[in-house]
Amino acid sequence: MKIAPPFFRHGPGPFAKLILFTCLSCLLIVEDLRVKRFHEIRQIIGTVIFPLQRIAYTPTFIYDEVRNFIVHFNLLEENAKLRQQFLENQEYLLRFHALEAENAKLRELLGAIERIEKSTETKTVLAEILYTPRDPFSHKITLNKGIYHKVQLGQAVIDDKGVIGQITRIYPFSSEVTLLTDKNHSVPVQVLRNSLRSVISGTGKNNELELRYLSINIDIQPGDLLVTSGIGGVYPPGIPVAVVEKIEHNPSDDFSRIVSNPVAGVDRNRQVLILSMVQPLVKIPAEAKN
Structure with missing residues (x-):
C-alpha cells in the first residue's frame, strides 16, 4: 500500500469539523447564557467594529439621501403645480360666482322690464x-x-x-x-x-x-x-x-x-x-x- 506524500495529506474530514464547531458553538451559547463572561468582550468588539460598520453602510446612506432629495424635489415641484392649479381654480370659481350673481341680477332686471312695460306706457x-x-x-x-x-x-x-x-x-x-x-x-x-x-x-x-x-x-x-x-x-x-x-x-x-x-x-x-x-x-x- 502506497503512502501519500506529506503535502497531499488531509486534516479532519468535513463531518468531524462540523461536529467540532457545533459543540464549540453550543458551549459558547451555554456559557453566554449561564456564566455571562463574554459580555465585556462583546462590548469591546462592538466598539472596535462600529466605525467599520459605519463605513460599510456609507454607500447605503448616500443612496438613501440622494433618493430622499429627489423625492423631496419632486414633491416641491408637484406642490408648486398643485398650488398654481388651486389658485387658477379659485380664480375660475370667483369668476363663476360673479357671473352667477350678474346673471341673477339680469334676470331681476328682465322681470322689472316686463312689469314696467306691461303696466305703463x-x-x-x-x-x-x-x-x-x-x-x-x-x-x-x-x-x-x-x-x-x-x-x-x-x-x-x-x-x-x-x-x-x-x-x-x-x-x-x-x-x-x-x-x-x-x-x-x-x-x-x-x-x-x-x-x-x-x-x-x-x-x-x-x-x-x-x-x-x-x-x-x-x-x-x-x-x-x-x-x-x-x-x-x-x-x-x-x-x-x-x-x-x-x-x-x-x-x-x-x-x-x-x-x-x-x-x-x-x-x-x-x-x-x-x-x-x-x-x-x-x-x-x-x-x-x-
Missing part, C-alpha cells in the same frame, strides 16, 4: 355703469348708453327695486346720471298708503333721503313706502323710491324732518334700466283745426 333700455366719479361728494354715475342709443336728457334710471336717478348729461356714446342721493336732486313722490303727495330730496349721503317742509301733523308713519307720483312726466307713476325710516319733530319749528332710505341699490348696481315715456299720439279734432 314706457320703454326701457338696458345700460351698464362705466364708472363712478372719484369725488365722494359727487353722487353721479356714467352709463354706456348715449345719444347714439336714443338716450335723452331727463330720462329716469331704475334697477329691479326702484328709482336710482335721472339722466342729466348726455354724450354720443355715454350719459351721466344724477343719483337720488345727490343733494341737488328731487323726485315727486306720494305715500302708497294714503296717496299723500310730496317731494323727496337727496341729502348727499348714500343711504338717506329727506321729505322737507311737511307739517308736524302730517299723516306719515315709519315704514311707509314712497312711490313716484308721475307728476312732471319724468318718472312713471308707482315706481318705489324710498321707505320712511324716522320722523323728527322740532318744537321750535313748524315742520317735521322725515328721513327715508332709498329702495333701489343706489351704490350697488352694475346694470340699470333707462326709462323713456311713450307719449301716445293725440288726434286733433277737425273742429279745433278750424
Whole structure:
C-alpha cells in the first residue's frame, strides 16, 4: 500500500469539523447564557467594529439621501403645480360666482322690464355703469348708453327695486346720471298708503333721503313706502323710491324732518334700466283745426 506524500495529506474530514464547531458553538451559547463572561468582550468588539460598520453602510446612506432629495424635489415641484392649479381654480370659481350673481341680477332686471312695460306706457333700455366719479361728494354715475342709443336728457334710471336717478348729461356714446342721493336732486313722490303727495330730496349721503317742509301733523308713519307720483312726466307713476325710516319733530319749528332710505341699490348696481315715456299720439279734432 502506497503512502501519500506529506503535502497531499488531509486534516479532519468535513463531518468531524462540523461536529467540532457545533459543540464549540453550543458551549459558547451555554456559557453566554449561564456564566455571562463574554459580555465585556462583546462590548469591546462592538466598539472596535462600529466605525467599520459605519463605513460599510456609507454607500447605503448616500443612496438613501440622494433618493430622499429627489423625492423631496419632486414633491416641491408637484406642490408648486398643485398650488398654481388651486389658485387658477379659485380664480375660475370667483369668476363663476360673479357671473352667477350678474346673471341673477339680469334676470331681476328682465322681470322689472316686463312689469314696467306691461303696466305703463314706457320703454326701457338696458345700460351698464362705466364708472363712478372719484369725488365722494359727487353722487353721479356714467352709463354706456348715449345719444347714439336714443338716450335723452331727463330720462329716469331704475334697477329691479326702484328709482336710482335721472339722466342729466348726455354724450354720443355715454350719459351721466344724477343719483337720488345727490343733494341737488328731487323726485315727486306720494305715500302708497294714503296717496299723500310730496317731494323727496337727496341729502348727499348714500343711504338717506329727506321729505322737507311737511307739517308736524302730517299723516306719515315709519315704514311707509314712497312711490313716484308721475307728476312732471319724468318718472312713471308707482315706481318705489324710498321707505320712511324716522320722523323728527322740532318744537321750535313748524315742520317735521322725515328721513327715508332709498329702495333701489343706489351704490350697488352694475346694470340699470333707462326709462323713456311713450307719449301716445293725440288726434286733433277737425273742429279745433278750424
